[in-house]
Amino acid sequence: MAQLPLLAKDNLVFPPIDSALREPEGLLAAGGDLSVARLSEAYRRGIFPWFDDDQPILWWSPDPRVVLFPEHFKPSRSLGKLLRQHRFEVSLNRAFDDVIEACSEPRGYSAGTWITRDMRVAYKGMHQAGLAHSVECFRDGNLVGGLYGVGLGNLFFGESMFHRERDASKVAFAHLVRLLRDHGCPLIDCQIGNPHLSSLGATEIARNKFVQFLDQMDDAPIDWQALPRTMPPW
Numbered sequence: 001m002a003q004l005p006l007l008a009k010d011n012l013v014f015p016p017i018d019s020a021l022r023e024p025e026g027l028l029a030a031g032g033d034l035s036v037a038r039l040s041e042a043y044r045r046g047i048f049p050w051f052d053d054d055q056p057i058l059w060w061s062p063d064p065r066v067v068l069f070p071e072h073f074k075p076s077r078s079l080g081k082l083l084r085q086h087r088f089e090v091s092l093n094r095a096f097d098d099v100i101e102a103c104s105e106p107r108g109y110s111a112g113t114w115i116t117r118d119m120r121v122a123y124k125g126m127h128q129a130g131l132a133h134s135v136e137c138f139r140d141g142n143l144v145g146g147l148y149g150v151g152l153g154n155l156f157f158g159e160s161m162f163h164r165e166r167d168a169s170k171v172a173f174a175h176l177v178r179l180l181r182d183h184g185c186p187l188i189d190c191q192i193g194n195p196h197l198s199s200l201g202a203t204e205i206a207r208n209k210f211v212q213f214l215d216q217m218d219d220a221p222i223d224w225q226a227l228p229r230t231m232p233p234w
Contacts (some may be wrong), residue, residue, distance in 0.1 A: 007032030007059070012041045017061040017207065026062030026192075033057070034122035036129050043150050043157050046207065046214055048191055053116050063207035066193035070181035073201050075174055082167055083174055083234035088137040088144065090175045090231035093224075096127045099134040099146040103160035115160060123159070126150060132159075133224060135176045135231075137168040145169045147176065149188075151224055153217030156180055157189040173200055175231045183222050187213045 005015045007029050020028040028047060032038055034057065042048060042059060051058040075083060100123055104115035126132035131152065137145040145168020147161035156176070161169040180188065189210070190202045 004058075005029045007057075009033050012038050014042065014045055014047055014059065017046050017211075020061045020063070026060040027058060028061050029059045030056045032059070034118055036122075036125050036131065039122060039126055039150070040131060040152065043152055044214060044217070046211055048157070049119070050114055050191075051116070052114060060191075061207065062192060064204040065207050065210040066190040066197060066202050066204055067210065068177070068188045068190055068197075068200065068202045070177045070185055070188060073174075073177045073181065076199070079167070079170055079174060083171060086233050088139050088168060088171055090172060091136045091138065092179070092227055092229050092231060093127075093133055094229060095136050095143055095146070096132065096134040096148060097124055098143055099136060099148050099162070100124065100160075102143065102146065102162045102164070103148065105162070123148065123150075130224060135172040137163075137165075137172050139165060139168075146172050151222060153221045154185050154219065155187055155189065155213060155217045156185055158191070170200065174234070178234075179227065179231065180222070183227065184220050185222060 004027065009032060015029055017028060020026050034049065047059050047061045049057055050060050100115065100120050104113050104120055106113055123132050132148060132150050134148040135146055136143055144165035145163040147158065147169060149156055149158040161173060163169040190197050193202060193204065
């Protein structure tokens with residue numbers, strides 16, 4: 001790995017994001033901590049942590065950036081049909097801890113997880129501070145899918161999603177997008193793309209364009225405490 005700037009635990013300053021490496025794409029710095037203050041500063045700068053248990057804390061700011069524009073979101077025909085069936089009870093911030101624990105469980109294609117114990121503790125702290133949020137899908141009282149991420153200003157920074165019942169995470173995502181669209185969110189940060197995100201309408205934009213949204217994120221902040229805890233039917 002190339003020589004990286006090392007962050008001090010007593011200093012929240014990050015290197016300029018345009019100094020991030022091209023290989024691996026977007027790697028910016030190492031070290032520091034996962035305090036609420038540092039995480040908040042990172043997201044406001046377009047930076048996020050991503051590392052494995054056997055690595056130091058690594059900070060990333062890739063270019064291009066994968067995002068989704070809520071105003072352009074249109075569910076696919078199959079997802080729209082599923083939403084109209086009202087198969088799940090969808091809620092906001094009802095079970096954050098359970099959602100992040102479920103997201104951290106190994107997937108079929110990997111025995112490990114990037115959502116380490118330290119990451120789970122950190123984002124639970126963000127949730128307690130009112131900065132991290134979850135959307136849950138329940139069926140017959142059981143948590144069957146959901147997602148979590150960070151809400152700052154008028155933006156949402158998605159972190160992870162899971163499902164225990166087919167398409168439950170897609171339903172959670174669709175409800176989140178509608179909620180954010182209705183409350184003035186111009187952009188959801190998806191960080192790094194994958195086929196699942198692409199199927200939901202995520203697209204790439206240049207990092208400098210992404211920064212323009214960051215610069216305006218506090219113009220009309222979303223009041224998360226005022227949002228309904230039970231999502232209305234689609």
